[in-house]
Amino acid sequence: MKIYQNSSEPIYKQIAAQLREQILMGKLKAGDPLPSIRGLAQDLKISVITTMKAYEELSSEGLVTASKGKGYYVNAQDERMLKEQHMRQLEKHLSDAIYSARIAGVGLEEVEQTLEMLWSIDEV
Amino acid sequence: MNNAIEINGITKKYKDFTLGGVQAVVPCGFATALIGANGAGKTTLIDILCGVTGKTGGKAVYFGDMTDIDDDKLRNRIGYCSSANFFPMDWTIKKIADSMELGFDNFDRQRFAELCKRFKLGDPTEKKQKKLMKLSDGNKMRTYLAAVLARDTELLVLDEPASSLDPLARDVLCDLFREYLSERDGERSVLFSTHNIADMEYATDYAIFMANGKVIEQGFVEDLKEKYILVHGDAENADKVRPFMISFSGGRTGFEEIALAENAEMLRAYDTAVETPTLQQLSVGILRKAEEDEK
Numbered sequence: 001m002k003i004y005q006n007s008s009e010p011i012y013k014q015i016a017a018q019l020r021e022q023i024l025m026g027k028l029k030a031g032d033p034l035p036s037i038r039g040l041a042q043d044l045k046i047s048v049i050t051t052m053k054a055y056e057e058l059s060s061e062g063l064v065t066a067s068k069g070k071g072y073y074v075n076a077q078d079e080r081m082l083k084e085q086h087m088r089q090l091e092k093h094l095s096d097a098i099y100s101a102r103i104a105g106v107g108l109e110e111v112e113q114t115l116e117m118l119w120s121i122d123e124v
Numbered sequence: 125m126n127n128a129i130e131i132n133g134i135t136k137k138y139k140d141f142t143l144g145g146v147q148a149v150v151p152c153g154f155a156t157a158l159i160g161a162n163g164a165g166k167t168t169l170i171d172i173l174c175g176v177t178g179k180t181g182g183k184a185v186y187f188g189d190m191t192d193i194d195d196d197k198l199r200n201r202i203g204y205c206s207s208a209n210f211f212p213m214d215w216t217i218k219k220i221a222d223s224m225e226l227g228f229d230n231f232d233r234q235r236f237a238e239l240c241k242r243f244k245l246g247d248p249t250e251k252k253q254k255k256l257m258k259l260s261d262g263n264k265m266r267t268y269l270a271a272v273l274a275r276d277t278e279l280l281v282l283d284e285p286a287s288s289l290d291p292l293a294r295d296v297l298c299d300l301f302r303e304y305l306s307e308r309d310g311e312r313s314v315l316f317s318t319h320n321i322a323d324m325e326y327a328t329d330y331a332i333f334m335a336n337g338k339v340i341e342q343g344f345v346e347d348l349k350e351k352y353i354l355v356h357g358d359a360e361n362a363d364k365v366r367p368f369m370i371s372f373s374g375g376r377t378g379f380e381e382i383a384l385a386e387n388a389e390m391l392r393a394y395d396t397a398v399e400t401p402t403l404q405q406l407s408v409g410i411l412r413k414a415e416e417d418e419k
Contacts, residue, residue, distance in 0.1 A: 005326070008399070008400075010349075010400060012346065036306065036309050037309070037310075038153075038302065038305045038306030038309050038310070039306045039309070041302050041305075041306065042299070042302040042303055042305075042306045045298070045299070045302070045326055046326050047155065047325075047326055047327060047328055047329045047345060048153070048154050048155065048302070048305060048329045049154060049329035049330070049344050049345055049346050050326075050345075050346060053346045069310075071309075
């Protein structure tokens with residue numbers, strides 16, 4: 001895991017985002033434990049409360065569950081919810097793309113062409 | 125959440141200084157920083173909590189149910205280190221090891237030797253030894269830290285541990301805190317005082333701000349960073365936004381200060397840039413307000 005300490009994005013959000021990605025990509029599977037809060041803080045050279053906040057965020061999204069006295073575990077992800085999460089990511093990235101397109105004055109047609117081109121490159 | 129210490133209205137009256145009714149907690153499982161200017165009362169509070177100085181009133185509850193700091197059972201659970209001359213200056217690390225072993229049940233000589241090695245202080249079993257007075261301030265502090273960390277405790281209380289350390293040693297100190305906390309996940313706590321929080325930012329979970337013998341703010345750092353915002357703006361808007369700021373510092377071209385996050389929308393309307401403050405920036409704003417209020 002990598003952390004930008006001087007980024008405008010809070011450190012707890014960076015941690016949550018990276019763990020979220022690992023869960024959604026299936027690298028962390030149902031039942032897998034997250035690193036201990038204080039162990040991760042030690043590894044990343046950040047404060048304990050920052051790690052805790054990252055885990056609480058993942059917990060509120062239903063991705064992990066706190067087991068009292070034992071730490072955090074990855075929840076079984078139901079497929080619909082997983083797809084929902086991926087859709088949310090997709091929409092976010094497409095919104096960013098639309099934003100860039102508007103600034104550059106690129107129309108929908110050209111964006112579609114670009115998307116098709118990238119899509120076909122990725123399939124190979 | 126459990127607390128390592130609950131401080132209920134502790135007071136101490138001196139001729140020229142009063143530590144007034146301190147209400148604060150040191151949450152269990154975290155590193156807590158006691159932040160304040162010189163003379164704010166940090167050392168007095170720490171000395172009272174560790175039983176070095178008596179108090180005029182109030183009480184402290186340790187580990188949920190212990191209140192008598194003169195009880196050896198309690199003292200064995202706390203590792204305390206003052207900021208200066210913690211041991212007599214003609215002692216060597218060997219003498220320190222001997223005396224700590226005698227004084228505390230839970231002093232681990234092996235661990236002390238390891239820590240001395242890690243801090244490049246030498247070997248406590250060797251014949252030829254340097255006296256403490258011959259060491260630099262930084263190495264004295266390292267020696268005290270090695271002695272206190274070689275005891276198996278549940279709470280570390282350190283008065284200004286970082287002030288005499290160079291940047292590299294401060295980084296090691298932060299690592300030691302996190303290591304201490306993670307070795308027994310959730311059971312151990314650290315309380316340390318500092319008047320320079322910048323180097324300790326990433327080792328601080330909970331902050332207690334003191335000024336003029338009083339606690340003026342406290343909370344988990346992540347919560348405080350949501351409660352307050354850092355605002356930058358142009359000088360021409362300074363007078364308009366001033367009432368919404370906690371405290372104020374500005375020049376001819378612009379200003380920068382801390383405000384309550386609930387005023388963020390209003391402040392943005394005056395063409396200001398709003399950011400999440402660092403603990404250092406928060407501390408400056410909160411302590412400056414205390415100074416202004418005093419005038």
